[in-house]
Amino acid sequence: MPKKILIIRFSSIGDIVLASPVFRCVKQQLPGAEVHFLTKSNFRDVTIHNPYIDRFFYLEEQLDPIIELLKKEEYDHVIDLHNNIRSIKVRKALKRPVSVINKLSYKKFLLTKLKLNLMPRRHITQRSLDAASTIGVKDDGKGLDFFISPENEVKQSDIPASHHLGYIAMVIGANHFTKKMPLDKWRELCSMIDHPIMLLGGKTEMQEGEEIAAIDSIKIYNSCGKFSLQESADLVRKSKLVISHDTGLQYIACAFQKPVMAIWGGTSPKLDVEPYYGSGIVGNKNAAPYENICQNLWCQPCSKYGKSKCPLGHFKCMKNHDIHALAIKVRSYLGR
Numbered sequence: 001m002p003k004k005i006l007i008i009r010f011s012s013i014g015d016i017v018l019a020s021p022v023f024r025c026v027k028q029q030l031p032g033a034e035v036h037f038l039t040k041s042n043f044r045d046v047t048i049h050n051p052y053i054d055r056f057f058y059l060e061e062q063l064d065p066i067i068e069l070l071k072k073e074e075y076d077h078v079i080d081l082h083n084n085i086r087s088i089k090v091r092k093a094l095k096r097p098v099s100v101i102n103k104l105s106y107k108k109f110l111l112t113k114l115k116l117n118l119m120p121r122r123h124i125t126q127r128s129l130d131a132a133s134t135i136g137v138k139d140d141g142k143g144l145d146f147f148i149s150p151e152n153e154v155k156q157s158d159i160p161a162s163h164h165l166g167y168i169a170m171v172i173g174a175n176h177f178t179k180k181m182p183l184d185k186w187r188e189l190c191s192m193i194d195h196p197i198m199l200l201g202g203k204t205e206m207q208e209g210e211e212i213a214a215i216d217s218i219k220i221y222n223s224c225g226k227f228s229l230q231e232s233a234d235l236v237r238k239s240k241l242v243i244s245h246d247t248g249l250q251y252i253a254c255a256f257q258k259p260v261m262a263i264w265g266g267t268s269p270k271l272d273v274e275p276y277y278g279s280g281i282v283g284n285k286n287a288a289p290y291e292n293i294c295q296n297l298w299c300q301p302c303s304k305y306g307k308s309k310c311p312l313g314h315f316k317c318m319k320n321h322d323i324h325a326l327a328i329k330v331r332s333y334l335g336r
Helices: 013-018 020-029 041-047 063-071 085-094 105-114 124-135 183-192 203-213 229-237 248-255 323-333
Strands: 004-008 034-040 055-059 077-080 098-100 168-171 197-200 220-222 241-245 260-263 290-292
Touching: 004 020, 004 085, 013 020, 013 041, 013 124, 013 248, 020 034, 020 124, 034 041, 041 055, 041 229, 055 063, 063 085, 077 085, 077 124, 098 124, 168 183, 168 229, 168 248, 183 203, 183 323, 197 203, 197 229, 203 220, 229 248, 241 248, 241 323, 248 260, 260 323, 290 323
Parallel strands: 004 034, 004 077, 034 055, 077 098, 168 197, 168 241, 197 220, 241 260, 260 290
Antiparallel strands: none
C-alpha cells in the first residue's frame, strides 16, 4: 500500500475544489498516508488550510526546479488529476507508479465542436476519485471540501447591518465573457428580489457591481474586490442561497452544502461539471441544484472553459435567460 502520494492539479479554483474529495479519501482511507499536492502558486488560498494535505509544492514559472524538489521525496505513487503537458513531464521525470484522470478530451471536443454528446454522465469529481481507486481509495460520498482559517472569517461589522440577518450571494464574476450573464440581466434579477443581496466578484467586477447596486444601495451590497478568496468563501458560507456563474465560488458553495442556482452560458452541465454535493448526502435538500440554462440551444456548450466572445455573435445562451422564472425560483427557496 502506497504511503507517500503526490497529487497534481494545476488549476483552476473550481477544478481544485471539485478534486478535493481525493485528498480526504486518500488521507482517511490509507493508514499512515502522507499526501503532497502540486499546484500553481496563485491557487495557494484554495487548499492552504486543507488538513488532508501534508505538504504543498507551488509552481511559479519554471517546472524543472519543482521537479528536482519532487524527485527527492521518493513518492510511492502519483495521482495526476490534470493530465496535460506539464503534469505528464512531472510524472515521467519522477518515474513512479501513476494514476491519471480520464479527461474525456475527445468526447468534450465532439460535444463543443460537433454537438455530438457522448459524455458518460460521470461527474469530474467522480472521475477524479476513479483515478485514486487504483490505490484502493473509494468515494466516501461526503462531497466537496473547502477550509477557511479563523483569521479569514468575515466579521459582522465588515458588512452592512442590513445584511446581518441573512442575504443571497450573487457571484457576478467569471474568467471568461461567455460565462458571464449580462449586466442588464443581473439588474433585472435584483430588482425582482425583495431580500438583501451580496454581490461577489473580483476587482474586475467592481464597476459592474456598483452599477447593479445602484438599483438599491440598501438592499444590494457590492463586495466585489473588497474581500480575498478566503473571505469571499466565508461570505458564501454565511449566505442563505448562492446564485453563480460556472466559476470557483459555485463549487465552494457546494462544499458548504449551500443551495446553488447555477447560471450557464457558453459552458454547460453536459460537460459533467454541474454543482456537486456528494452521493452520500442523504436527505440533502440542496442535492438537486437549479440549473438556469436556455433549453434546446443547439450551440451550447461552445467551449470547455468559456470564450472571450460569443462565436456566433448572438450570445443567446445568456441573453435569453428567463429572469422572471429565476426570480420565482429564488422566492421558493426563501419560502415565499
